[in-house]
Amino acid sequence: MTIRGPLQLTLALLKPDVTRVPHVIQAIRSKILSEKFLVVRHKEVRLSKQDTERFYGEHQGKFFYNRLVTFMASGPTQALVLAREDAIKHWRALMGPTKVYKTKYEAPYTLRGLYGLTDTRNSTHGSDSPETAAQEMKFFFPEFNWEHWQKCEEEMFRKGLVTFDEKDFIHRVSLENRSINKSVN
Numbered sequence: 309m310t311i312r313g314p315l316q317l318t319l320a321l322l323k324p325d326v327t328r329v330p331h332v333i334q335a336i337r338s339k340i341l342s343e344k345f346l347v348v349r350h351k352e353v354r355l356s357k358q359d360t361e362r363f364y365g366e367h368q369g370k371f372f373y374n375r376l377v378t379f380m381a382s383g384p385t386q387a388l389v390l391a392r393e394d395a396i397k398h399w400r401a402l403m404g405p406t407k408v409y410k411t412k413y414e415a416p417y418t419l420r421g422l423y424g425l426t427d428t429r430n431s432t433h434g435s436d437s438p439e440t441a442a443q444e445m446k447f448f449f450p451e452f453n454w455e456h457w458q459k460c461e462e463e464m465f466r467k468g469l470v471t472f473d474e475k476d477f478i479h480r481v482s483l484e485n486r487s488i489n490k491s492v493n
């Protein structure tokens with residue numbers, strides 16, 4: 309399979325409301341793959357309250373802030389770096405609008421429409437611009453150098469020279485292609 313346009317990266321989160329429900333994790337993962345995202349990084353983390361306050365700092369002072377921070381620190385979060393053409397916009401479109409109560413009626417087949425529980429416990433997160441994507445990838449994957457990835461791995465991902473590890477739910481540059489590009493670690 310060859311993917312044509314340049315790949316963009318985004319940071320996606322499966323929030324603590326859905327990480328407790330294995331069949332929902334499975335459904336969201338299937339959607340990620342069927343929508344032709346490639347999974348560049350993936351891990352499960354347990355955010356502390358302080359982590360969450362830092363991540364959602366822009367919302368400090370809003371009426372839902374304490375609720376949001378408490379919720380995000382209440383259980384595991386799965387963080388993913390996803391690659392695709394137009395990844396940022398496409399992932400946000402798949403998630404649907406922020407407010408679940410409205411989204412259940414207005415966009416019922418989006419991830420938030422299908423799996424969100426409340427306006428706060430709304431299943432998923434996605435970066436909203438290339439700038440926030442860079443910041444958010446750094447927040448969750450400080451060791452991941454996305455500029456290096458763009459330079460050295462993007463082309464192989466774009467050309468489909470990757471293998472999918474189902475167990476770890478991640479795509480990796482195929483072994484035979486690693487020797488072609490020695491700068492890939």
Ligand code: ADP
Nearest residue numbers: 367372376405406407427428429430433434436
């Ligand atoms: P998005 O996640 O769609 O980018 P925001 O950045 O505006 O939305 O908000 C961050 C998160 O804060 C939301 O995903 C949701 O969990 C929570 N939130 C936002 N608005 C509300 C609201 N009106 N009521 C309750 N929780 C909210």
Ligand code: MG
Nearest residue numbers: 433434435436
């Ligand atoms: Mg936001």
